[in-house]
Amino acid sequence: MGQDDDGPPPRGRNAGTAISIDRLVDVAQCAIRYVTVNPPGSERSLAEWFGSHLSRHGFAIEYVSNGDERASLVARLRGRDERPGLILSGHLDVVPEGGRAWTHPPFAAVHESGFLYGRGAVDMKGPIAAVVEAAIVFAESGTLPAGDLIVALTAGEEVDMSGARGIVESGLIDGADAIVIAEPTNLGIAIAEKGCYRLEIECAGRAAHASTPGLGANAVLAMAEFIMSLDALDDGARHPLLGGLTCSPNVIAGGAAANVVADACRAEIDVRTLPGQSADDVVARARRIGDGVAARRGVTLTIGNLGFPPVETDPGASIVADTARAVEEIVGARPMPTGALYATDAAVLAPALGLPFVIIGPGDPALAHQVDERVAIADLARAARIYAALIERRLR
Template structure:
């Protein structure tokens, strides 16, 4: 461990490098991140309860009000609150405990081992986003141990289920566990740039019902796969024509799955299609669905089939670039990482898609690590960025809650 404090230094150009964190704090941060990486929370199925309990214990030890909030079999989030001294509104730091599957190709370092090699921490979730969760917890422990009086509450929302259905964020927000805050920091990897908008993200499930017949007499049936294939081609031509969003670009529709039929010698009476839709403005999804439905109705008439369309997902969310939390986060990044962060849009959805509208709060996504490594084999994060993240989260909390 002794190499880390020397490597993790503030990038101060005037004068010799100074350690960003103390040696003891650096060791605690890395150990927290390694412990989380070694807990198998691959989703599905998730099994985040063990990680949530581990963090709740750790935070309770230093005086936070911390508990787990169950959201299914073996599933739980951790919510913790460091009480402020007055009625000033609080700050939510949020990250998720689940990770995506590790894939079938072997990794250079085992994905669930939390290996430190040189100046990087390796493993599934090192970037997305157990590294950031460890940094948030480390910042909260630091603030609790310092005992300086913060006027508002620091609230940690460490969620289950973000990678699949965001059930953890849902249950924390609807259960009133996050009340009393005025802004949200999401620690997804941005390399310390600030993402202040994210695309809406939806899945459309389309079922095609046809009529079966012997394949030697196809004119007696209604081919569900043929109708489904026609619909797929037309959906791909339905390029949404919205004016591009300055941070999010344009909306998209993409067909991801098609399945159907039972045998080559039977005219298929069923077909299922799954479509991904990404939107840039609230309520835009309704217009997209109208287009898909109108196209399906035309085809239904022509081909003698019926279509059922259902959808689920999250609307786009956005924070104003001049919002106080954006300015405070940018200032923290400048003072810790010594660089001016860029303002970006995120093409993926985070727990902010649930938390921002449910709580009515502005959000900023800012975290350690290269987002291009998320969900990839050999995911890893520089130890220096973990240390910077802990210092950034501490700085934002001090500023927001002072």
């Protein structure tokens, strides 16, 4: 696909007209072909490939190790003065290809009928290719940015956000006043995301012969009662962009044989929270429910939790208006901010750096983690132009 056959020309200040669609597609294909399935991740080679690509265009490159064969990348185009910079961020890892067959092999990055297919096409190697293209186009313009232009490509997002934590601890992304997370939003703008927690429940009962269940304490029954009582986790709060708390029990295992009263059961429960709902409160409510079940059933329930907090940006923050104007400049309509129901690296980066964030990226988020994940080349190009227009607004 050439540069000129991608819909109407961009409007306004020529932002993004220098985008090379060929280079953008090449970079996205190359990124998809690096297999960075997490676990284990193995993001280092792809981080280094992006590092050499960006260093050829004047970016200073730093790597933050994330374990064996794993690294995040921070690329910085130094600003001409002390104005705060802008962080554009995406993750290098992808989820496994899943059990079902793909129409095109998941790591072949097949380009067909205007779409790019492959694991990561939308989540999020396509989006990071668009970020990198926009950053390079700015660098090629020959003027230094007013503040630092920082491209942060993280390892580990899909499992524990360890890469985002590592780059925060390194101090290598300091010096900015806003964060753009390039996760797929169909080019809408999300300014809030739910907290994402996993409750890990262990239930211990007492075995007995199944013909005399009254002599045992059935851990499977107790777990079932606990799970069916979890509606009480919702405190009734509603958020204008995110709705309410959700709770989904997705893993359960227990018992040893059909003729033995189950003395153990474990479950994992996904809980998504709103800004203002603290994990401690949610866990405390789960423990109260568990205590009631334990007393009625004669079992013990232990509840552990692991997760990321909800985060949101003030809708009046300048990054929100600037992003909306950049979208309007390229696609012709100004989007209303929305909320994201999934967690992103913003859950780590925004609180740690104390910065507002927006989530905006090409592709349908519903295709993330799916078989035949794909992104329209036209959307990748629009995204690169939007990022370029946003960099112009913030750093020219």
